[in-house]
Every structure is written in structure tokens, then in C-alpha cells.
Amino acid sequence: MNANSYDNLLKSKSRLVLLLFLLLNGSLAFYALLNPLQTNPPYTLPGIAVLCLSVLCGGIFFFQKNGYILKLNISALILGILWAAHISIKFAHVQSNEHTFLLLNLFSIFFIGMIALSDHFLAFCLYALPSSLAALYLNDLHNISRIIFIVVLPLVAFSVNLMMGRRLEHFTRRLVTRLEQDRERYNDLSMQDPLTGLLNRRGLEEKFSEFKTTDTDHSPHFVVMIDIDHFKSFNDRYGHQLGDRTLVVISSVIRDALRGRDLAVRYGGEEFLLVLRDASETLAVQLCEHIRQHVEKMTTDNDIPCRITLSAGLAPLRRHNLEEAITRADEALYLSKQRGRNIVSLAT
């Protein structure tokens, strides 16, 4: 669930409202044909138009994907005018109980409006206004208090409902955005090594699978394994805390040396893995050498009490086969250790 899916939810709600509105109007028009309130004439042209329009628009809008609110407002206005015309034509032939006839018709219109358009104030007004005005005009303002009561009561309920709905929507939208941000933050944190801030193994998996799907060119990539030399003795001599500090400093040297597109991972305790993207062999070796020399030259400026070195092994990444490249880089790293450490070796 994210802000986008929340918007989609609101969109599908508007679609349902539009279809429900047309269904209710079509049903009322159909019922009025079968069982007219006033049988002379049994049906009117606007009444038939309401039925045909509701069925036709319902069928068309069912398959459309956008613009539901605009369609709802336009449908509300057209159907509202047609109902007003229907009421006026029928009223001309009413012999008795004119007031009841008008009130019952108005009641039907407001009933549909309240059910289908309770979240759409403009559509409700466009729909209900023509019949209300027609009823006031036809009634010579006789029953004005009743008609106003029928009109005003829903409007008050509407305003309260709308206000609550808006607040709820605002709150939900903020909540969804906040949850989405938190999810991203926790996702980032779960991919990060807390000590060094580099990616952890989960981060490597995630970023590497992204890289695999977006990598379209066939430039060479390299995988590098880096291991701090004699780190056990360092820890034993200077303590774990200083060992941790050294890991942090070396991590920042690595981070500074890499380009934005490369990946730096704390792969094990004192072991780092790099994925160098779009890098030639020369560039990959140069980058590793730069890191090695920088660490070697680190002095007490970095609070490191003695000279510390690291060894590295690198191997080309072929066909996105990370496991194979790691194995080969590991072998090259082993070679560097065997050759006396503080060396960068390329897999043969």
C-alpha cells in the first residue's frame, strides 16, 4: 500500500459512485414507467431519456478508466434537468394532491442524491437544484416551507458529512505517506551495516538485483574482495573499540574512492566486497591500489595508532554471475595474502 494505491482506491470509489448513481436513476425511471405516480400521461419523453441515458452511460463508463468526477457532475446536471422536465410535464396533468405529487418526486430525487452523491457536493447540487426550483415554481411557492425543509436538511447533513470526510481523507493520506516514508527508512536501515554505514549482505542482494535488471550495456564489471591484514593481532593489541574505529575509517576511505554507481558492502567482520560497474580492468586495479595505498598511509591523524594494511583480490563479473565472481575474487585475495599481504591481485 502506498500513496499511489490510495489514489487508485479513491478513483475506483468515484467509479462506483458514478455507476451507482446511473443505476439508481435508471431504476427510478424504469419504476416510474411501470408504476407511474400519475397515470395521465403514463410516461414522459424526459423520463424515457433518463432511462436510456442511464443505461447507455452506465455501459460506456463501465469500461472507461478516467475522469469519473467530471462525468459524474455532467451526468448529475443532465439527469437533474431531465427529472425537472419530467416533473413539470406530469404536474400539468395532475388533478388532485398536487403537493403530494411534488413532494414525493422531490423526495425520490433527494433520496438518490443522498445515497449516491453523499461525498460529491457539487454533483448533488447540480442534480437536485433543477427539480427543487421546478417544484417551487410549479407550486406557486405554496408549500415553500416543506420544500425548503426537504432541500435544506440534506444540505446541512451534506456539509457535516463532507467536512468529516475531508478530514478523514486528509488524515488517511498523511498516514499513508508517513507509513511509506517509514517503510523506506526501515528498508534502507535493514540494508545497511550499522557500524560502517556500508551495505550489508541483504543490501548487496537487493542492489545487485536492481543492477541486474537495469544493466543493459555490456561494459565490464569487477568484483573486489578486501580483507584487513592481521586484524586479529590489531584487536588483541589495541582493543576491540579501536578495531571498530579502524573499520569505520577504512570504510570511509573505500566510500570516498568509489564512484556513485559502484557498490560497497561490509561482507564479513573485517572483509569488504566491492562491485565496480562499467570499469575496465585498468580502472578497477587503479581503484583498488588507491584504496590500499590510502589505508597504508593512514597515520595518527585518523586516530589509528599503527600502520595498518589491507589485501585485495579482484575478478571480472561475467553474465551477472555474482557468486562465481566472488569465489574468484576470494581466490585472488588468498593469493595476495600468500604473497605477503598489502597487495592487490587480479584473478587469473
Ligand SMILES: Nc1nc2c(ncn2[C@@H]2O[C@H](COP(=O)(O)OP(=O)(O)OP(=O)(O)O)[C@@H](O)[C@H]2O)c(=O)[nH]1
Ligand atoms: N573490532 C572488531 N573486530 C572485528 C569485527 N569483526 C571481526 N573482527 C575481528 O577481525 C579478526 C579477523 O581475524 P582473522 O580472520 O584471523 O584474520 P586476520 O587476523 O585479519 O589475519 P589475515 O586475514 O590472515 O591477515 C578477528 O579477530 C575478529 O574478532 C568488528 O566488527 N570489530
